[in-house]
Amino acid sequence: MSYESQTPDQTSDRRGFFAAASAIVIGGFLAIVPTAAALAVFLNPLRKRAGEAKFVRVTTLDALPTDGTPREFPVIANRVDAWNRSREPVGAVYLRLPQGADKPDCLSATCPHAGCFVAFDGPSDEFKCPCHNSAFAVDGAIIPPSPSPRPMDSLACKVEGNDVLVKFEDFYTGRSDKVVKQ
Amino acid sequence: MNALVNWLDSRTGIRSLIHEALYERIPGGSRWRYVWGSTLVFAFFTQVITGIVLWMYYSPSTQTAWESVYYIQHETAGGWLLRGVHHFMAQAMVVLLALHLMQVVIDGAYRAPREVNFWLGLILMQIVLGLSLTGYLLPWDQKGYWATRVATNLLSVVPGVGPSLQSLVVGGAEYGHHTLTRFFALHAGVLPGALIFFLVLHVALFRRHGICYRLPPKFADTSFWPDQVLKDAVACLAVLIVVLVMCLRPAEWFSSGGMPPLGPELGAELSAPADPANQYSAARPEWYFLFLFQFLKFFEGGGEYGELMGAVVVPSLVMLLLFLMPILGRWNLGHRFNIGMLMILLGGVLYLTVDAYYEDHQAAWASAEDYEEIKPLVEELGSDEEKIQAHFDGDAGKIEQYRRQREAYQRYRKSQEYLRSVEKAEQEAQRAIDLASAPAGIPTSGAITLLRNDPKTQGPKLFGTHCASCHSYEEVALDAESLPPAVEDATAPNLHGFASRAWLSGLLSEHFTGPLYFGNTAHAEGEMAGFVVDTLSEWKPADVEKVVMALSAEAQLPTQQQADADDAEQIEAGRALIANEENCAMCHKFGDAGDYNLGVAPDLTGYGSRAWLIGMISNPNHQRFYPDTNDRMPAFGERLSPHAIEMIADWLRGEWYEPSGAERADTDTFEADDEASPAEADAAEDSPAAGDADSEPADSEPADSEPADSEPADSEPTGADAEDSESEDSDASS
Numbered sequence: 001m002s003y004e005s006q007t008p009d010q011t012s013d014r015r016g017f018f019a020a021a022s023a024i025v026i027g028g029f030l031a032i033v034p035t036a037a038a039l040a041v042f043l044n045p046l047r048k049r050a051g052e053a054k055f056v057r058v059t060t061l062d063a064l065p066t067d068g069t070p071r072e073f074p075v076i077a078n079r080v081d082a083w084n085r086s087r088e089p090v091g092a093v094y095l096r097l098p099q100g101a102d103k104p105d106c107l108s109a110t111c112p113h114a115g116c117f118v119a120f121d122g123p124s125d126e127f128k129c130p131c132h133n134s135a136f137a138v139d140g141a142i143i144p145p146s147p148s149p150r151p152m153d154s155l156a157c158k159v160e161g162n163d164v165l166v167k168f169e170d171f172y173t174g175r176s177d178k179v180v181k182q
Numbered sequence: 183m184n185a186l187v188n189w190l191d192s193r194t195g196i197r198s199l200i201h202e203a204l205y206e207r208i209p210g211g212s213r214w215r216y217v218w219g220s221t222l223v224f225a226f227f228t229q230v231i232t233g234i235v236l237w238m239y240y241s242p243s244t245q246t247a248w249e250s251v252y253y254i255q256h257e258t259a260g261g262w263l264l265r266g267v268h269h270f271m272a273q274a275m276v277v278l279l280a281l282h283l284m285q286v287v288i289d290g291a292y293r294a295p296r297e298v299n300f301w302l303g304l305i306l307m308q309i310v311l312g313l314s315l316t317g318y319l320l321p322w323d324q325k326g327y328w329a330t331r332v333a334t335n336l337l338s339v340v341p342g343v344g345p346s347l348q349s350l351v352v353g354g355a356e357y358g359h360h361t362l363t364r365f366f367a368l369h370a371g372v373l374p375g376a377l378i379f380f381l382v383l384h385v386a387l388f389r390r391h392g393i394c395y396r397l398p399p400k401f402a403d404t405s406f407w408p409d410q411v412l413k414d415a416v417a418c419l420a421v422l423i424v425v426l427v428m429c430l431r432p433a434e435w436f437s438s439g440g441m442p443p444l445g446p447e448l449g450a451e452l453s454a455p456a457d458p459a460n461q462y463s464a465a466r467p468e469w470y471f472l473f474l475f476q477f478l479k480f481f482e483g484g485g486e487y488g489e490l491m492g493a494v495v496v497p498s499l500v501m502l503l504l505f506l507m508p509i510l511g512r513w514n515l516g517h518r519f520n521i522g523m524l525m526i527l528l529g530g531v532l533y534l535t536v537d538a539y540y541e542d543h544q545a546a547w548a549s550a551e552d553y554e555e556i557k558p559l560v561e562e563l564g565s566d567e568e569k570i571q572a573h574f575d576g577d578a579g580k581i582e583q584y585r586r587q588r589e590a591y592q593r594y595r596k597s598q599e600y601l602r603s604v605e606k607a608e609q610e611a612q613r614a615i616d617l618a619s620a621p622a623g624i625p626t627s628g629a630i631t632l633l634r635n636d637p638k639t640q641g642p643k644l645f646g647t648h649c650a651s652c653h654s655y656e657e658v659a660l661d662a663e664s665l666p667p668a669v670e671d672a673t674a675p676n677l678h679g680f681a682s683r684a685w686l687s688g689l690l691s692e693h694f695t696g697p698l699y700f701g702n703t704a705h706a707e708g709e710m711a712g713f714v715v716d717t718l719s720e721w722k723p724a725d726v727e728k729v730v731m732a733l734s735a736e737a738q739l740p741t742q743q744q745a746d747a748d749d750a751e752q753i754e755a756g757r758a759l760i761a762n763e764e765n766c767a768m769c770h771k772f773g774d775a776g777d778y779n780l781g782v783a784p785d786l787t788g789y790g791s792r793a794w795l796i797g798m799i800s801n802p803n804h805q806r807f808y809p810d811t812n813d814r815m816p817a818f819g820e821r822l823s824p825h826a827i828e829m830i831a832d833w834l835r836g837e838w839y840e841p842s843g844a845e846r847a848d849t850d851t852f853e854a855d856d857e858a859s860p861a862e863a864d865a866a867e868d869s870p871a872a873g874d875a876d877s878e879p880a881d882s883e884p885a886d887s888e889p890a891d892s893e894p895a896d897s898e899p900t901g902a903d904a905e906d907s908e909s910e911d912s913d914a915s916s
């Protein structure tokens with residue numbers, strides 16, 4: 001006996017529709033609950049916003065060369081990495097005391113092109129990125145032709161007594177405007 | 183047996199299944215060009231098997247990822263081979279993918295009815311590349327960390343969703359635990375799962391359509407088993423042999439003088455633990471992504487659109503073209519076009535890869551002499567248009583030539599920089615591994631603290647930033663005819679071998695007033711200079727030698743332990759000479775002798791010892807050192823954290839962990855040009871200093887490595903840094 005040989009009547013048609021609809025609703029529910037729960041947690045990083053960066057002490061004023069050469073310093077700051085809170089090096093900056101100035105300029109060592117660690121090249125007096133050859137002047141300005149879309153990122157910097165404090169922030173790379181990473 | 187098979191067959195139909203699998207008809211007979219798909223399946227299974235065991239050892243967090251990979255590589259039997267096979271098979275897979283793609287396109291095997299299967303293949307290719315990308319980060323070493331930073335940063339240029347995408351992949355705004363957990367979930371779960379899913383579909387469709395053969399077949403048909411299986415097996419064997427040979431790292435045999443013994447030196451590389459504050463100029467993606475890396479350089483001056491083009495638009499367009507191949511291939515001309523395009527694409531990839539490699543390595547093949555002529559000119563003129571015009575009198579031809587030469591020279595220098603960074607990275611990696619294998623082991627805070635607390639690693643960097651503007655650090659023989667310029671120009675003593683017998687013999691000689699010691703300081707005119715020149719030169723050389731030995735013994739240098747023990751008698755005699763108030767104790771305090779001299783001349787008690795040196799660096803103006811006669815040396819206790827000062831002192835004294843059997847000491851020379859790029863990582867003070875003498879149990883010490891340094895901690899004479907350590911940001915070293 002085969003199923004096709006039965007002529008479906010009105011009742012079984014309605015019953016069939018009801019069964020199909022219920023199966024779809026229940027099946028959909030079964031799929032949605034775990035997926036939604038998973039998705040909510042998966043998307044968690046989008047909800048978390050990094051708090052505003054604070055000024056941290058990086059060095060003392062008299063540790064900076066007076067001839068206007070930039071010098072690299074690690075930034076040691078409080079850091080929250082998921083379940084860990086620690087105080088550790090989180091990145092590096094270049095401080096430069098322009099001749100005659102009493103406050104240093106601060107540049108982030110992160111390349112605005114794609115995030116490599118920019119090196120300062122003494123002989124040419126330029127910053128050079130070891131990755132895709134972006135070059136910057138001592139004040140961070142782009143030296144064309146460089147693939148970087150913007151100059152090196154300057155960071156807020158202040159002097160308290162003899163201490164140099166820097167507001168260390170991370171910015172999105174690869175865009176011409178400077179937007180703090182969230 | 184037969185009964186069992188019959189039983190199983192009646193329930194499962196296994197016989198026909200196997201028959202179908204093995205006796206598939208191959209029109210035109212088995213051929214070598216059909217092997218690529220099978221080699222890929224073989225490679226994937228190798229990855230699954232090796233990957234699962236790696237998984238059993240791997241622990242994804244920033245404090246355990248490097249550490250667990252180190253453990254696999256160095257502490258498990260054959261771990262190096264397991265990692266090596268996984269690492270190199272991944273690379274082989276990418277090559278095989280390219281070959282498979284080529285074979286499919288050239289044979290026109292993407293044409294109807296096989297379009298969908300071609301698309302499935304392209305999806306599989308994306309998955310394999312995703313596996314490579316995610317796998318590269320997992321060891322959480324410098325290499326993987328910096329490469330992944332770039333890769334994930336490129337994600338953020340995708341219009342609109344870029345930043346969110348990046349944040350989802352990285353697991354937040356910063357790289358950390360959740361970057362690893364996410365990458366690991368992708369690498370070991372999502373991507374292999376997807377790969378299996380698409381692979382099943384791919385193989386099923388392949389079976390449905392059968393092999394794509396050439397018309398008309400030249401040879402008689404055969405079946406898959408055994409002819410094609412044999413060819414496939416031979417091809418897989420070849421792949422495996424290549425992978426095994428790669429595990430032995432043949433490229434390095436030339437430079438390292440032959441193959442190292444089978445063991446952790448071989449297999450996949452593991453660079454130093456990831457450190458966002460430590461400059462890593464050797465950052466490069468895995469070689470098969472080098473072409474993309476190189477491609478980005480072409481968008482100079484393109485601004486953000488350039489980057490968008492290079493990182494997103496062009497690669498997507500290329501992918502789209504590949505997806506369109508089956509449609510274009512409907513026409514005969516289209517098929518030719520596809521082949522041509524693929525060849526151009528692969529040629530381009532090859533060109534960019536070679537170009538990237540050449541750009542980085544050209545200095546290894548060029549000689550510095552080639553650039554000797556242009557170097558001073560470039561240094562003088564640089565890219566200053568005015569100067570260039572003036573120099574060449576506006577001669578356009580010469581200017582053009584200069585520009586070309588300048589560019590060539592700059593490329594050469596860049597490559598030189600790169601090679602130097604690679605070497606530095608290798609040294610750091612080796613050091614991290616040495617420290618991790620030390621008896622003290624890896625602290626729970628992770629291997630990164632080993633390096634941050636290692637004088638051998640941190641000393642040169644800190645010295646470069648803070649000391650090298652005045653002091654030199656060069657190994658110089660006292661009877662050398664000429665001094666290196668770094669020593670000549672230094673305005674303070676050369677500190678290489680500080681407080682050692684050799685160093686003190688030089689100090690107490692006519693060199694006192696030379697640039698090696700105090701020649702370029704105010705002390706050249708001081709009383710001590712007069713004493714050395716007038717009085718000491720009259721002494722019997724044997725007596726001077728005794729004083730040198732005795733004074734040097736005060737330092738308790740780890741490098742001189744044996745000599746100090748052997749010469750106990752002479753040292754005793756030397757001590758007596760020093761303590762004699764007609765000699766040194768006339769001006770210096772030494773133990774109980776010359777007490778009243780404190781503040782007149784430096785205290786010789788414990789001269790050059792760890793505590794003495796830390797005190798001197800922290801505050802040279804202290805009573806114990808030069809309260810009135812200090813010549814320009816800053817009190818570093820106000821600038822540096824106590825930890826940083828300890829690192830410098832320990833490094834100057836050669837006080838660091840060295841694996842037993844390794845040659846100790848002065849190999850680590852400070853390079854003056856490091857000054858331009860000092861990376862100074864200063865650790866949080868409470869982290870255990872595993873490589874540090876003080877924190878290691880004395881009995882676990884290899885005999886030749888460390889002295890049991892028993893300097894009382896409170897003998898430190900300055901108060902400045904103790905105070906400093908209370909203040910909020912004290913460990914932000916300067």
Ligand code: FES
Nearest residue numbers: 111113114129132
């Ligand atoms: S990351 Fe600096 S040039 Fe690309």
